[in-house]
Amino acid sequence: MQELIVTPEAQGEPMPGAAFEPAIVAFVCNWCTYTAADLAGTSRMVQSPNVRLVRMMCTGMVDPKYIIKALLGGADAVLISGCHPGDCHYINGNYKARRRVKLLMEILPRFGIDSRRIKLTWVGASEGNEFAATVNSFAAEIKELGPIDTRRLPLL
Amino acid sequence: MPSRIGVYVCHCGTNIAGRVDSEGVARHASGLKNVAVARDYKFMCSDPGQDMIIKDIREMGLTRVVVASCSPRLHEKTFQKACQRGGLNPFLFQMTCIREHCSWVVADPAEATAKAKTLVAAAVSRVNEHEELYSRVEAVHPDVLVVGGGIAGIQAALDIARSGHKVHMVERGPSIGGHMTQFDKTFPTLDCAACISTPKMVAVAQEPNINLMTMSEVVEVKGYVGNYTARIRTKPRYINQDRCTGCGLCMEKCPKSVPSEFEEGLGKRKAVHRNSPQSVPNTPVIDPASCIYLVKGKCGACKQNCPSDAIDFEQQESFLDVQVGTIVLATGFDILDPTPLSQYGFGRYPEVYTGLQFERLNNAVGPTGGKIRMKNGEAPESVAIIHCVGSRDKNQHEYCSRVCCMYALKYDHLIKDKVGHHARVYNFYIDMRCFGKGYEEFYRRVQEEGVTFIRGRPAEVTDQARSEDEQGKLVVVAEDTLLGRPVRVAVDMVVLCTAMQARKDASEVARVFGVSCGQDGFFLEEHPKLGPVSTATDGIFLAGTCQGPKDIPDAVAHASGGAGQALSLAARGEVSISPTVSWINPDICIGCKMCVGLCAYSAIEFDERRRVCVINEAMCKGCGSCAGHCPSGAAQIRHFNEKQVFAELEGLTQRIVPVRQPAAADLT
Numbered sequence: 056m057q058e059l060i061v062t063p064e065a066q067g068e069p070m071p072g073a074a075f076e077p078a079i080v081a082f083v084c085n086w087c088t089y090t091a092a093d094l095a096g097t098s099r100m101v102q103s104p105n106v107r108l109v110r111m112m113c114t115g116m117v118d119p120k121y122i123i124k125a126l127l128g129g130a131d132a133v134l135i136s137g138c139h140p141g142d143c144h145y146i147n148g149n150y151k152a153r154r155r156v157k158l159l160m161e162i163l164p165r166f167g168i169d170s171r172r173i174k175l176t177w178v179g180a181s182e183g184n185e186f187a188a189t190v191n192s193f194a195a196e197i198k199e200l201g202p203i204d205t206r207r208l209p210l211l
Numbered sequence: 212m213p214s215r216i217g218v219y220v221c222h223c224g225t226n227i228a229g230r231v232d233s234e235g236v237a238r239h240a241s242g243l244k245n246v247a248v249a250r251d252y253k254f255m256c257s258d259p260g261q262d263m264i265i266k267d268i269r270e271m272g273l274t275r276v277v278v279a280s281c282s283p284r285l286h287e288k289t290f291q292k293a294c295q296r297g298g299l300n301p302f303l304f305q306m307t308c309i310r311e312h313c314s315w316v317v318a319d320p321a322e323a324t325a326k327a328k329t330l331v332a333a334a335v336s337r338v339n340e341h342e343e344l345y346s347r348v349e350a351v352h353p354d355v356l357v358v359g360g361g362i363a364g365i366q367a368a369l370d371i372a373r374s375g376h377k378v379h380m381v382e383r384g385p386s387i388g389g390h391m392t393q394f395d396k397t398f399p400t401l402d403c404a405a406c407i408s409t410p411k412m413v414a415v416a417q418e419p420n421i422n423l424m425t426m427s428e429v430v431e432v433k434g435y436v437g438n439y440t441a442r443i444r445t446k447p448r449y450i451n452q453d454r455c456t457g458c459g460l461c462m463e464k465c466p467k468s469v470p471s472e473f474e475e476g477l478g479k480r481k482a483v484h485r486n487s488p489q490s491v492p493n494t495p496v497i498d499p500a501s502c503i504y505l506v507k508g509k510c511g512a513c514k515q516n517c518p519s520d521a522i523d524f525e526q527q528e529s530f531l532d533v534q535v536g537t538i539v540l541a542t543g544f545d546i547l548d549p550t551p552l553s554q555y556g557f558g559r560y561p562e563v564y565t566g567l568q569f570e571r572l573n574n575a576v577g578p579t580g581g582k583i584r585m586k587n588g589e590a591p592e593s594v595a596i597i598h599c600v601g602s603r604d605k606n607q608h609e610y611c612s613r614v615c616c617m618y619a620l621k622y623d624h625l626i627k628d629k630v631g632h633h634a635r636v637y638n639f640y641i642d643m644r645c646f647g648k649g650y651e652e653f654y655r656r657v658q659e660e661g662v663t664f665i666r667g668r669p670a671e672v673t674d675q676a677r678s679e680d681e682q683g684k685l686v687v688v689a690e691d692t693l694l695g696r697p698v699r700v701a702v703d704m705v706v707l708c709t710a711m712q713a714r715k716d717a718s719e720v721a722r723v724f725g726v727s728c729g730q731d732g733f734f735l736e737e738h739p740k741l742g743p744v745s746t747a748t749d750g751i752f753l754a755g756t757c758q759g760p761k762d763i764p765d766a767v768a769h770a771s772g773g774a775g776q777a778l779s780l781a782a783r784g785e786v787s788i789s790p791t792v793s794w795i796n797p798d799i800c801i802g803c804k805m806c807v808g809l810c811a812y813s814a815i816e817f818d819e820r821r822r823v824c825v826i827n828e829a830m831c832k833g834c835g836s837c838a839g840h841c842p843s844g845a846a847q848i849r850h851f852n853e854k855q856v857f858a859e860l861e862g863l864t865q866r867i868v869p870v871r872q873p874a875a876a877d878l879t
Contacts, residue, residue: 076866078863078864078866080860080863080864085284086727086747087727089282089284090284090747092311092312093282093284093285093308093311093312095311095316096282096308096310096311096312096315096316097311097315099315099316100316101316101317101318102316102317104313104317104319104322104323104325104326107326107329107330107333107863108308108312109333109856109859109860109863110283111835111851111856112791112833112834112835112848112851113834113835113836115834115835115836115839116834116835116836116838116839116848116851117839118838118839118840118853118856120853121853121856121857121860124857124860125860125863125864128860128861128864129864129865129866130860130863130864138727141718141722142718142721142722142727142728144725144727144747144748144834145811145832145834145836146725146811146812146834147811147836148811148834148835148836151809151836151839151840152839155839155840179727179728179730180727180729180735180747181727181728181729181730181731181735182730187316
């Protein structure tokens with residue numbers, strides 16, 4: 056069986072004829088969205104394989120540089136998802152995430168990154184269906200948007 | 212020295228291997244940097260699977276371990292312990308989920324395998340950066356807090372108290388007993404509810420290890436597993452509990468009557484009242500909203516007549532802080548208000564009752580003295596019982612309330628028993644769910660008593676008569692779905708089997724205790740099957756219907772489970788606390804104090820002498836608010852630090868193109 060690993064250098068150039076398959080990184084909190092993702096899995100809710108989860112304890116620990124690192128490292132988009140406002144396991148970490156993501160979304164377009172490539176959602180622990188729907192709709196949006204071309208970005 | 216990583220890819224029977232080529236994933240992993248060995252195995256969590264890891268650590272000198280299997284929320288601890296048995300620090304382990312997040316949700320096997328390879332690559336990349344960490348051990352306070360004094364709270368409190376541990380029991384209402392004290396009989400044995408619940412209530416009052424606090428609510432909880440401080444607010448009862456003898460003279464003399472909540476609005480109570488003479492505590496309570504003295508400053512009839520001088524209008528709200536190690540939540544349920552379901556006419560037609568109101572009509576100390584009577588004082592000749600009101604209904608609650616079928620059968624029997632065999636009883640049901648011990652037998656018995664069962668959810672209850680027979684009656688309009696025919700049944704009385712639902716303030720209570728609510732509004736358990744009494748917050752357990760609809764035996768069993776879990780922590784006396792907390796590197800910190808304001812737990816202090824911020828590890832919960840914001844990057848969460856996340860991202864953003872196996876037809 057032949058395996059083809061496309062190195063980061065070759066990114067952004069989809070093989071001729073192949074449909075664009077985005078790589079989407081999702082920073083999700085352990086208590087709500089990661090649990091919802093588990094529930095979606097246990098309930099066999101088919102999801103786009105493009106979204107890969109990074110388990111964080113809280114969205115409040117998602118440093119904006121993690122998001123930037125993901126985008127520069129080859130992710131076409133980043134999803135950040137945590138507990139609903141008021142339901143944070145750590146009292147108010149999600150509010151902090153909300154503020155940071157808001158600022159990041161204002162700054163990134165100035166460097167040539169479409170703010171639609173970042174999405175912040177709240178998916179509670181029991182909302183497996185909501186998680187699957189979020190993953191599928193976000194993957195579809197990014198497929199529409201096309202690959203990120205970090206090499207042409209002015210900051211590089 | 213480069214790390215030596217062992218990678219173990221699980222098949223989970225066919226759960227993973229049915230879609231993901233586990234062998235291929237292991238082969239792919241063996242080519243990754245620093246990977247010393249990569250294996251796949253049918254069940255990694257089994258003893259042979261764990262032994263494989265332990266053996267490799269010992270024989271091959273592995274310094275890091277990655278397991279790709281189910282969710283870390285399920286088996287992370289299992290594998291961490293295996294690493295520990297092999298002599299490896301449990302934090303030099305990383306688990307990646309290729310079942311819930313991959314094989315179960317990705318339809319195409321090639322895409323699923325490619326995603327699994329990516330996830331494994333990310334875990335391998337991350338585990339390189341892991342550091343040895345050591346859990347700290349903290350003492351567990353031996354006392355337990357039980358919140359809620361219904362049958363579940365009572366059971367939990369008694370179980371714990373009898374083991375010798377002290378219990379602080381907090382009840383919002385004036386007495387304990389909960390909904391069960393409103394019932395008359397209990398299904399399927401027709402035991403009298405009061406006969407089986409009052410001995411338990413009295414046992415609570417007499418148990419020296421239980422500190423019972425009624426009229427009280429928990430307003431704030433601080434601390435962590437083993438060391439919680441709960442602030443309890445006690446509302447004034449306006450009657451001195453130590454002096455009151457429970458003679459009830461005050462209730463006789465009180466001139467003010469209002470509708471009684473305990474009687475579900477069917478009866479009246481005085482401004483000074485108690486639910487029943489068996490109430491525990493049996494001290495009455497003065498309702499400040501209806502008491503003439505407390506509203507207008509005049510009256511005092513109770514005070515003048517009290518033989519033991521127990522009335523005290525000067526009582527004030529008070530606060531008490533208690534130290535406990537664990538908490539059991541038993542806050543119970545609410546009954547759905549059927550008024551918005553206007554098709555059933557509740558509130559419009561006087562002879563439409565909720566299930567709980569019908570319980571009061573049956574109760575010997577209820578408004579009718581236990582006789583089933585209509586508002587005009589006559590016994591109903593015919594009764595319709597409508598099942599699933601608000602349950603199994605997309606517009607109300609999707610879930611089944613689990614008790615209605617059975618209490619409807621109990622009503623069937625009680626009507627036949629109390630009104631007489633001539634009384635006609637019609638059940639409108641969707642499905643009969645009689646799943647418990649002795650329940651199906653009871654269903655059979657009630658069928659044989661001559662009760663009518665019509666399968667169909669009624670469209671409406673109306674007083675618009677279409678024939679002579681329907682004059683002056685309530686007409687239930689439905690479709691009999693077994694006959695495929697519309698039916699109109701004229702009856703004297705309609706009983707609505709209203710849904711059990713979460714307490715209306717469940718989400719606020721959940722916030723106080725740091726637990727979460729599920730989509731149905733009830734408190735969310737840690738795992739739907741294997742953790743039905745624990746919550747995501749260590750040291751906080753659930754008991755009874757606050758977790759979901761339950762009948763009495765299930766609520767009692769659940770409560771004993773919650774008590775057992777709380778006790779196992781309290782009896783052990785110590786708990787190991789995760790070391791994945793924040794650390795501020797003093798060499799990098801610039802002392803901007805940004806983190807101090809961000810910390811929700813006041814766990815960061817500023818060291819004036821060194822001009823840096825310092826984490827108090829005992830108070831830090833590891834949320835990472837500080838690390839996410841620190842402008843100099845000095846604050847880092849252990850096990851979730853920048854290096855580790857960056858390494859994981861490097862693996863995660865690699866693109867692995869799915870390789871499709873040529874189909875058999877293509878080979879020819």
